[in-house]
Amino acid sequence: MSKGKEHHDWILRRCCGSIAACFLTLAVLVGFVVLVIYLALHPSKPSFYLQDIQLRSIDLGDPSLTLDVQVTIASRNPNDRVGIYYKTLHAFTTYRDEPVTIPVSLPAIYQGHKDQSVWSPVMSGDSVPVAPYVADAMKQDISAGYVLLHVKVDGRVKWKVGSWVSGGYHLFVNCPALLSASGGNAGGAFAMSAATAGGGGGHNVSLKFTQPTYCTVDV
Numbered sequence: 001m002s003k004g005k006e007h008h009d010w011i012l013r014r015c016c017g018s019i020a021a022c023f024l025t026l027a028v029l030v031g032f033v034v035l036v037i038y039l040a041l042h043p044s045k046p047s048f049y050l051q052d053i054q055l056r057s058i059d060l061g062d063p064s065l066t067l068d069v070q071v072t073i074a075s076r077n078p079n080d081r082v083g084i085y086y087k088t089l090h091a092f093t094t095y096r097d098e099p100v101t102i103p104v105s106l107p108a109i110y111q112g113h114k115d116q117s118v119w120s121p122v123m124s125g126d127s128v129p130v131a132p133y134v135a136d137a138m139k140q141d142i143s144a145g146y147v148l149l150h151v152k153v154d155g156r157v158k159w160k161v162g163s164w165v166s167g168g169y170h171l172f173v174n175c176p177a178l179l180s181a182s183g184g185n186a187g188g189a190f191a192m193s194a195a196t197a198g199g200g201g202g203h204n205v206s207l208k209f210t211q212p213t214y215c216t217v218d219v
Helices: 002-041 132-144
Strands: 047-060 064-076 083-095 104-106 109-111 116-119 122-129 146-161 169-180 191-196 203-209 216-218
Touching: 047 132, 047 146, 047 169, 047 203, 064 083, 064 132, 064 146, 064 169, 083 116, 083 122, 083 132, 109 116, 132 146
Parallel strands: 047 191
Antiparallel strands: 047 064, 064 116, 064 122, 083 104, 083 109, 083 146, 146 169, 169 203, 169 216, 191 203
16 A cells, blocks of 8 residues: 555656656747847937937026926837837936936837837926036036036836737837037027026027937847
């Protein structure tokens, strides 16, 4: 009777081991197929384009900065067979590598093959503390007739091939935005006013977004 029980336990272990081996083999096979499909399709990262930026107001404190801008950013999916899910996107503006607006959330979207999408967020920062040299540099740049801002997008994307959806990948976009008093009106650029405070009072400088620009994209 003991031998019968041992034989039964041996058969049970063999069955459990065989089932586990089958599941492991299936998981490896599925992973391999997904990897082959992914490598075969070679998904390309999306392209981003800064179409416009409107500087609504700017006020320089000591040392702080209040800024209100609206930007128009376009993205394009260059892939023929791969869709893109944009997840948890946040846009913000920097000047000399320092954030000058609070990050704002962009709507999560799905972008099909060769599709284009456009976001037009309003970004603002109220009395954002900056280093003294940053406030001084902003005053000098405005007086000189130009300001270089950077519009950035930080978030995650997922690739979609058929019904398969990949895990999340980090997305970082950096768009240079040159505002110039002597810039042309290329691409429908808008006239903007910047009021600088301090000293003997404020003064107005008319600035324009010089031209639409391509953005650097890291995935």
